[in-house]
Amino acid sequence: MNQFESLRKEAEAVIARYEEKRAAMLPILHLIQERLGHVSLEAQEWVGTLLGVAPSHVHEVVTFYSLFHQRPIGRTHIRWLINNRCMARFMLDDARAAWFANAADRLRTHNAAFAAEIPARDRDNWRA
Numbered sequence: 001m002n003q004f005e006s007l008r009k010e011a012e013a014v015i016a017r018y019e020e021k022r023a024a025m026l027p028i029l030h031l032i033q034e035r036l037g038h039v040s041l042e043a044q045e046w047v048g049t050l051l052g053v054a055p056s057h058v059h060e061v062v063t064f065y066s067l068f069h070q071r072p073i074g075r076t077h078i079r080w081l082i083n084n085r086c087m088a089r090f091m092l093d094d095a096r097a098a099w100f101a102n103a104a105d106r107l108r109t110h111n112a113a114f115a116a117e118i119p120a121r122d123r124d125n126w127r128a
């Protein structure tokens with residue numbers, strides 16, 4: 001029995017609460033992330049099969065919502081939320097903005113004690 005089959009019973013209970021199977025996608029993805037720590041490509045394929053949707057659709061959902069992690073994160077997760085208001089308030093110069101924009105990649109490793117991220121919508125604001 002693989003790691004996803006152990007979640008099947010809980011996932012089917014979630015599906016039973018909705019009129020359409022695909023409406024249960026977000027709760028099931030949250031369940032997987034809660035239990036396994038991230039939503040891998042293998043998990044996305046399993047969810048697609050379970051709900052009768054294309055795995056690419058599940059992947060689109062996972063990549064759209066910045067709270068889903070596609071790879072393991074550290075025990076402590078640091079999340080920077082930067083938007084245009086912050087940019088205007090602190091008047092970050094290009095060098096400092098580039099440092100923050102790349103900080104997530106520098107700090108992120110598979111077995112690190114810390115994981116950091118700047119959500120895509122905020123990261124894009126730095127290049128405006």
